[in-house]
Amino acid sequence: MPLDENQIASRDQFERQSRNYGKTHILADVSDIAAAIEGLEIPRGGMALDIATGGGHTAVWLAENGWTVTASDLSPAMLERASELADEHDVKITTAVHEAERLPYPDGTFQIVTCRVAAHHFTDQAGFVREAARVLAPGGVFLLIDGSVPDGESEAEAWIHAVEKFRDPSHGRFLPPCGWADLVREAGLNVLRCTTTPFKQPDLEWYFETAGTTQDNRAKVRALISYPPEEAKRVFRLAQEPDGKITWWWLRLTLIARK
Template sequence: MTSLVQQKFGESAADYAASQVHAAGPSLAKLANLILPESHWRHLDIATGAGHTALLFAPRIAKATASDITPEMLQQAKRLAKERGLNNVVTAIAPADDLPFPSTSYHLVTCRLAAHHFAKPESFVRESARVLIPGGTFALVDNISPTDEDLAFRYNAFEKLRDPSHGRALSLAEWTDLIDEAGLEVESAEVMDQEIPFDPWVERMRCKPQTVERLRAMLEEEPLKSYLKPTATEDGLSFFLREAIVIARKPKETT
């Protein structure tokens, strides 16, 4: 049975392949600076979407596996890899909370701008830790909620109205707790503002006119307005999401 996530992202796969937020957002450049892969590495990108993060590292490593639960997204990843002449990229259907890969298989596991869709984020982190080799790197990029419970509820309601497959954006503290519980050691954690152009954001999810108007209205309601900082310019309406970038390491085995 097709899930709501598969349905929504299957419909918009080509849009995500072309989305500048996903294809060339600041967090992608940040990952490139924070992670220096070696040529023998094997990389798993979880919930890869159109494959942008997998394709970022593929030219510098031995093999990149782009995994997702949406076939249409993996088709886009294959297309982009072929266009760039990357022959070391493979795709795989794989749920984030039950990865069909052997333990200690990858030097690098990443997940970018997808974890807020996961029903079991704790299982996703545990599975990521399981498939990493000792000493391997885990990198998470995702939109995060504020720590204030009421504001977090309003923010997630805003996201879910636009995209019914949205689960819940965790706070940075919640993510670092889950990473710690999975036995990984956080090496760095930072938050950056990501500007989101409003019109492409709603168009990617095929929002109905009444939904678009309600989302616009919510952007003007406090306390959400102060958190998302909507700005109207000659290029159109935009707002800001908070993105966490967390790098963690799986401890090396001791003898």
């Protein structure tokens, strides 16, 4: 099946911007992954699939922690970056080009399936979760980390969607925690943990550069930031720092489920 419009937009966006998701990106700090599984009985080792691996930070973490890793993404350029990172860390990963919504693996292939800070791009988030559940072996673990929005704050949600869409038109949709938990249960997995933690967007200008936001769209985002609804200001703690940087705090969702 050919890629849909949204998948093409994501692939092209990350083909262009792949070099901005390496060591200097905030995603290079993988402490959230270790924290996500802390205290849970998750045996290290076995087959792992990292979906939408981007710069490969999660895939490399998995490989360093004993898993045999397939790192997949829509963008071949991102997979090259992921392979370079694996080489630098002296670990092996296998790469595969495919979309998150259709996984070319038999049922029950993997002991862990991960997807970190990417699912908000996907066209069919329910289909992605169903596919992740299908390729997990019985007892296998699904780890999802992504930006999220609080339940019941519709004005704030609309505002962050508008900001994200102008900044990076391949943005799809942040789902609230209940939305993800429902999709995961409907796919037949047991939710072990579903939490959100605040996570700082460190500087609007850095954020624009990372995505290669057009000048027109930067102006639109600045306009949204100049006149935000009160709810968005409160929920995202939108601020101008003493050094002039514009920052806010997202909710970062961590969901762990077992098959």
